[in-house]
Amino acid sequence: MNKLYLRYGNYSSGTLTYEAAVEFAPPVLIPIKIFKRISGVDLREINFSHLKSARTKSYEVVLSANDLSVTSKFDFIENFYKADVIQYNLVNTDWDTLGVTCSIEDSGMLPIEYINNHKLLRRLKFNLIQKYPD
Amino acid sequence: MSASFTDWNKWNILPVNSIIVKFNADAGKVYTFTTLDSNTEFGFKFITEDNDLGGVTPVAFRIEGTISVVQNNFKDFKQFVQDCLALPCTNLWLLLFSDENDGSKIMDVNGAPQYGQTPRTTLTVENYELIPEFSFKKPTAKMTIKVSGYLGLEIINTHYDLLFQQSWS
Numbered sequence: 001m002n003k004l005y006l007r008y009g010n011y012s013s014g015t016l017t018y019e020a021a022v023e024f025a026p027p028v029l030i031p032i033k034i035f036k037r038i039s040g041v042d043l044r045e046i047n048f049s050h051l052k053s054a055r056t057k058s059y060e061v062v063l064s065a066n067d068l069s070v071t072s073k074f075d076f077i078e079n080f081y082k083a084d085v086i087q088y089n090l091v092n093t094d095w096d097t098l099g100v101t102c103s104i105e106d107s108g109m110l111p112i113e114y115i116n117n118h119k120l121l122r123r124l125k126f127n128l129i130q131k132y133p134d
Numbered sequence: 135m136s137a138s139f140t141d142w143n144k145w146n147i148l149p150v151n152s153i154i155v156k157f158n159a160d161a162g163k164v165y166t167f168t169t170l171d172s173n174t175e176f177g178f179k180f181i182t183e184d185n186d187l188g189g190v191t192p193v194a195f196r197i198e199g200t201i202s203v204v205q206n207n208f209k210d211f212k213q214f215v216q217d218c219l220a221l222p223c224t225n226l227w228l229l230l231f232s233d234e235n236d237g238s239k240i241m242d243v244n245g246a247p248q249y250g251q252t253p254r255t256t257l258t259v260e261n262y263e264l265i266p267e268f269s270f271k272k273p274t275a276k277m278t279i280k281v282s283g284y285l286g287l288e289i290i291n292t293h294y295d296l297l298f299q300q301s302w303s
Contacts, residue, residue, distance in 0.1 A: 027185040064183040066193040
């Protein structure tokens with residue numbers, strides 16, 4: 001079973017304060033690797049491809065009813081989505097070095113589904129994209 | 135004789151002794167059914183989610199069953215039918231025959247969870263849908279209640295013995 005710890009923080013008078021991390025057991029936790037390049041052909045007709053950035057710590061995540069039927073965890077996710085800074089960690093220690101600051105690919109609506117049309121059996125699929133390149 | 139005793143296919147036992155349903159977390163809205171017909175049955179299954187290893191992970195729990203009650207005094211059940219229509223059914227207990235003769239396990243429907251009961255109060259998700267049907271024919275009138283419901287997965291971690299041990303012991 002996968003384990004994922006999420007935490008979020010908000011700025012108040014210029015000071016960032018993090019809330020306590022919450023553990024999740026996502027059924028799906030698949031790594032995403034993102035590379036961006038500038039490619040082209042130079043004046044001598046030689047191809048070039050320069051690496052601009054690499055992001056190797058992003059994940060596709062599915063949180064399901066095993067976590068989200070718990071109201072406090074669902075409330076946490078709502079706050080996570082609207083926080084100033086969000087981070088994940090695969091262990092709940094050394095957040096300063098192991099925590100990865102992320103952004104969420106957002107369509108404007110919380111992408112929530114209801115298993116068997118039960119409003120408490122909630123399912124949420126989203127991508128945690130590493131904010132800063134490696 | 136001994137052959138039929140060891141051949142479980144020839145057993146003729148209804149494993150469910152009685153069933154209690156409770157509406158709306160209200161202490162007064164509790165109904166006990168003890169005169170169960172052999173059509174009574176219950177099934178438990180997991181609701182699963184596709185995982186990232188090509189398999190499935192359980193994320194919730196579903197109960198489906200049929201309670202078939204032999205009953206000639208339907209006047210007593212007027213309030214029950216009204217509650218089926220008007221109130222959410224929040225708790226359901228199955229008392230199994232393996233538990234019947236243990237005096238220390240008499241159900242206290244408003245107390246803490248006990249053996250032989252599906253638990254309550256501590257679960258995030260517990261709700262049931264009850265659809266009663268009535269039939270009047272020989273040899274007796276019957277009330278049949280179709281039950282379906284959901285339980286949060288935490289029942290496995292916190293109340294495993296309350297649900298499973300009694301169901302299969």
